[in-house]
Amino acid sequence: MTTAIDALAGALSAAKQEIAKVIIGQDKVIDSALIAIFTNHHALIEGVPGVAKTLLVRTLAHVLGCDFGRIQFTPDLMPADIIGTHVFNIQKQSFALVKGPIFTTFLLADEINRAPAKTQSALLQSMQERAVTIDRYTHPLPDNFTVFATQNPIEQQGTYPLPEAQVDRFMLKIPMGHPDREEEMQLAQRMLGDQAPEAVLKSGAVRAVLTPDTLMALRRQLAAIRIKDELVAYLVDIVRQTRRHQGVLVGAGPRATQALLLSSRAAAALAGRDFVTPDDIKGLAVPVLGHRIILRPEYEIEGLAIEEVIAQILQEVTVPR
């Protein structure tokens, strides 16, 4: 194992240790979140209220030592509330930019499906370009500008589902479920003492183990993770099979191939390896493909879940020996 990978694996496990001081369990969610961050991509966390989506993203920002901003999405949120606006300054007789909360490094877009499409698009466009355009002036965002959005899957009333054409700006859609019984017991006991998760985050006991510079340096190390040609072909076949599956109306596009390739390398680093395995790819199929596939209505009505379709697709594609 080379030194570069040691440093990467070390940083990832140090980050996980700090996050675990606040978040109980949720290992798969935390791994997926770190994969998005270390590949410099955006992620969408989906879960019912109260499973610690907001707390997780706050903790991540703290551990990564990044500038952090939070936007609570509401039905009356306007694009200017996110990106900012030009205001005329009477003294100077000129317009000045009043920057919106998007001008940060690590942004939490909380409950993104509660704001209307044009406000969502203002954010999604800036995510894509890592720049903000206001009145024909373009303002750059940091190279490592990262958005973690959250949404509640069951709330239909008064929500605006993300436009299918743009939801793939998120590399991963991370499902976040309820804690298991043992974890919930832990949570209850911690609430009784002075170790309530929020209190721990505020207490200063959680260390910032990275800085924006070290994060950027570590991201470059991912290039050292090896992936065999057969495995590249394997992940390409998985993505292409989504376009052939009988239950799928619209399969995943080439961006999914890029996302599966980059994220599987980060998954290997998380496991302390300098090479990708088929299980790395399989483990990422749902977070990478789940929000990029549209099922045929008749299959949806029958209650076929995306996860089941992806499991079938993984069955249909041969794992290279």
Ligand SMILES: Nc1ncnc2c1ncn2[C@@H]1O[C@H](COP(=O)(O)OP(=O)(O)O)[C@@H](O)[C@H]1O
């Ligand atoms: N796995 C967990 N680890 C730590 N705290 C948790 C966990 N699950 C739920 N909580 C608690 O639930 C509360 C809700 O968290 P919050 O981040 O507001 O949830 P969400 O954004 O998903 O609605 C927090 O007080 C948090 O302490």
Ligand SMILES: [Mg+2]
């Ligand atoms: Mg929340």
